[in-house]
Amino acid sequence: MKRRTTFLCLIATLAMIALLPLGAVQADGHCEFANYTITIGGLAPLSAPGAVAGGVAMDWAFNQAADDINADCGVQIDGVNYQIDVVTGDSEGSPERGQAVTERLIQEDEVDAMVGVYHSAVGLATMGMLEANAIPTVFSEPWNDNVSANGIREFDGAPPRFEDGIDHIFRISPASSMVGSVIVDWLLSLGVDDVVLIVENTDYGQPAAADEAARFEAGGATVSKIDVELGTEDFVPILSRIQARAEAPDVIRILVTGETSFNLTQQMAELGIAPSDDTICVTNQFAFQSDQYWATVPDGNFCAFNRVGIIPSLFSDAAVELNAKYEEAWGDIIPSFAMASYDAVHIVADAMERAGSYSDAAAIVAAIEATDIDLSQGRYYFEYGAHNPELPEGTPAFMWHQWPDPIVTVMQYYEPGQSGLDAAVIYPEVYQTHGTAYIAPGTSP
Amino acid sequence: MVIHDTVFVIWLLAAGPLWAAIGLFLLPSVNQGRAESEQISITTLQIAGVIGGFALGPVGVGLFYFEPALIRRTTLTAGVAITVFVSSQVLARIVDPNLPSGLWLLLAGPLWAAVAAFILPRQYRAVEANDQNVLTAAALGGFAIGPIIIGLMWKHTPKISRDWMIVLGSLGAWQIYTLFAIHNTTNPCVASPYHITYLTQQTANGVVIGAIYSLMAVGLTLIYSVQGIVSFAHGQLYMVGGYFSFYFLLHGSNILSDITGAEISINPIWGIPVAAIIVFVMGAVFERIFLKPMHEGLIERVSEYAILITFGFGFFIEYTTLAIAGPFPQRTDRFIEIRRFTLQRAQITDDFAFGPINIIGDRAFAMVVGIILIFALLYFLQRTWTGRALRATSQDRQAAAVTGINPTNMNTLSFGMGSMLAAMSGAALIPIFAWVPWVGAEMVGRSYVIVVLGGLGSVPGALLGGVIVGIVEALGAGCHPDPSRGAAYKEAFALVIFALVLLLKPTGLFGREQT
Secondary structure (H helix, E strand, O other), X not given: OHHHHHHHHHHHHHHHHHHHHHOOOEEEOOEEEEEEEEEEEEEEOOOOOOOHHHHHHHHHHXXXXXXXXXXXXXXXXXXXXXXXXXXXXXXXXXXXXXXXHHHHHHHOOOOOEEEEXXXXXXXXXXXXXXXXXXXXXXXOOOOOOHHHHHHHOOEOOEOOOEOOOEOOEEEOOOOHHHHHHHHHHHHHHOOOOEEEEEEEOXXXXXXXXXXXXXXXXXXXXXXXXXXXOOOOOOOHHHHHHHHOOOOOOOEEEEEOOHHHHHHHHHHHHHOOOOOOOOOEEEEOHHHHOHHHHHHHOOOOOOOEEEEEOOOHHHOOHHHHHHHHHHHHHHOOOOOHHHHHHHHHHHHHHHHHHHHOOOOOHHHHHHHHHOOOEEEOOEEEOOOEEOOEOOOOOOOOHHHEOEOOOOOEEXXXXXXXXXXXXXXXXXXXXXXXXXXXXXXXXXXOO | OEOOHHHHHHHHHHHHHHHHHHHHHHHHHHHOOOOHHHOOOHHHHHHHHHHHHHHHOHHHXXXXXXXXXXXXXXXXXXXXXXXXXXXHHHHHHHOOOOOOHHXXXXXXXXXXXXXXXXXXXXXXXXXXXXXXXXHHHXXXXXXXXXXXXHHHHHHHOOOOOHHHHHHHHHHHHHHHHHHHHHHOOOOOOOOOOOHHHHHHHHHHHHHHHHHHHHHHHHHHHHHHHHHOOOOOOHHHHHHXXXXXXXXXXXHHHHHHHHHHOOOOOOOHHHHHHHHXXXXXXXXXXXXXXXXXXXXXXXXXXXXHHHHHHHHHHHHHHHHHHHHHHOOOOEOOOOOOOOOEEEEXXXXXXXXXXXXXXXXXXXXXXXXXXXXXXHHHHHHHXXXXXXXXXXXXXXXXHHHHHHOOOOHHHHHHHHHHHHHHHHHHHHHHHOOOOOEOOOOHHHHHHHHHHHHHHHOOOOHHHHHHHHHHHHHHHHHHHHHOOOXXXXXXXXXXXXXXHHHHHHHHOOOOOOOOOOO
């Protein structure tokens, strides 16, 4: 009898523990939460052919942001604390898959807002659905100019700014044109006049190359463009073609992402094409992840690369703390798109608090437009939107709902195995860390 | 590091005359043990040995030694190719680039191809001659030499053999190359002052990477030849082989460093046997558990089962690796500390220079490893009892069983060895490419092309198919008139050759007819 009573007590205790999360009010340390959890959808490439390394870092950042927000008592609306949960969907880097996952997040998971997106093609493909379903969205990595330009352009035949005049898409990553202008200005300032662009065949690579080519040509340089497919491993035939030119190019600019860019950069260095005395190597922002870079591009010393996001020497306390957490999890420096993804979740949570609602899309969008918050990448705000709809003459359309201040710099390694945190910032001049705009191979700053 | 040109020249000499001499003396022994009717004349063998050895070194000698059937056709193809190239060079220099293309259209080209394709099959049927392959031959011949071939075939209605197809196909290629040489004056393959060097460079690039492709394809063809199934896990076995090598080198170096107290780095060459052993066991166990029931008649829809179960195996390996190793790219140290071999530029005559030619050091090393492994496999298959048992099982399972061979064990052995070859290929390439859990996807697609091109089930076919695919991709990317598109279409060039071979010889270059 006694044994049976003990058994029943044990069962009852276990049942109470199991049912505890279903209670009307949950207790989590010092915070009390409402029984509704705000669901934010995250979209990131978590499997091939997408950029999985990027997607995994973004997924980590979403969840880290949710953890940090929840640890700070979640989103406070009308005096009630709501926990946040980020549900990440795997876009696989494919527009079709991205649409299917977005549909699932909207219809089945009933997300209150969306963040993320790595590949521009996925961003462009899902924008129409997000608009049609009135989901406030903060994109953290797609670069295609048309992502944020949608606010004042027609997309898929839909009228601009649906019904009540709001546009739900925001972007805190830079537009390709913003990155391209910095790279081109830097190279033209070095006097280059013969440029080879090696470009991935994607919605990121092609428009970015077209923009940079136009800028180079406007600056008097000649441009040769070579298209490659993502996933290609062997670039030696096409690099041999560059090597066979009568004159070596002044610069080879790589507009290719992921491990494909690592293979390309390494083979270029192995063949002695660039970096060399004749040719500057400009690889992509992935090079900032120095552990990955040196593991796969051991001959890549003296390559320059574009860096999006705040430079290491200007890291705020929040950025340092976030970087430490990332290094603990992954053993490498935090990439800018992980910082942006982390910040995107915070921007949404902050807007919901100010809007006083997690479900009123119009109020949340208006709150995001009025954002003024310091996060890991700096101060976020949106200059143009429904709150300030007139874009002055000459302002590009992509500035609509676009964070205007993503810092774009050019960095360069000058020692093998160097940490990305120690690489030299060489452009723009205002951020230069070593007083030079280029470190020639074989020299030190 | 740049190797002094004399060192590289010595290497070249070793691949040239030395191997020509080896071929000269070795190949006549091919006739030993062959029926008189199958014997090849000593002179032919000696010529093949010299040409094969001089041009391709151990690859040429080995191929002819193990597959004498290749000798005649390969020598014919090489002879035609050399003639085509030389005559194109001559024409490119004597023909005015401004010559209107209309002249070519009058003498040859697509119009004559259409005319030949329309009238010649009818003529063959009218005189009741064998019209097999006539349509293709007529189109190729009409394109290449216009009315000349139409007249010849109309009058003599010869039986169209494969040799005819080789000659006519080569003449078609000659036409294209010549037009290219005359009119595309900025193309580095035909027009730059150093285009011979450039073509040599691209061919060398293709041979090096092609030999590496072959090693992976050989495993696939071995499994197919014995079991009659295509392994859809091959790309993942290739990938996991690279990772086994990576982790062995990482942890092995750490352990040795801890023991000795000094920084020790294990050369990646040691990762190859480690990956081979582990993946051989993986493949053999998988075969025993999941494929054996298929051969015992326990599975109703064998073909579908084989596709699904190997696909599932590959899926399992890929995502397990992703969970364990993570998505971030990895790479091991180099095989050798020489970044590239460079044949320095040499001024041969006042107006002709050759070089420089660059080959990445680790690729050259991996190519040598790949070739050694393929010839070791050929030796195993041709000269050992177990290898012969594998071949016997691939030809006739029941007859093999009657002679005391256990087909079940041969199935396990073939899958284990096929998996092992994929893994060795991966372990040989992880010092060369950034390694991620989905790295096998591109490579395995190319392997399917190679094995079908070479002939499903043929090891020499896989070797030659790999080299052909490598060269075609390199020349395609390097010679495409629009440089911006050449690299993007790289894989497509191999598929064009693949389609042509299937059109002209559906069993592939060395495949046998299914009985």
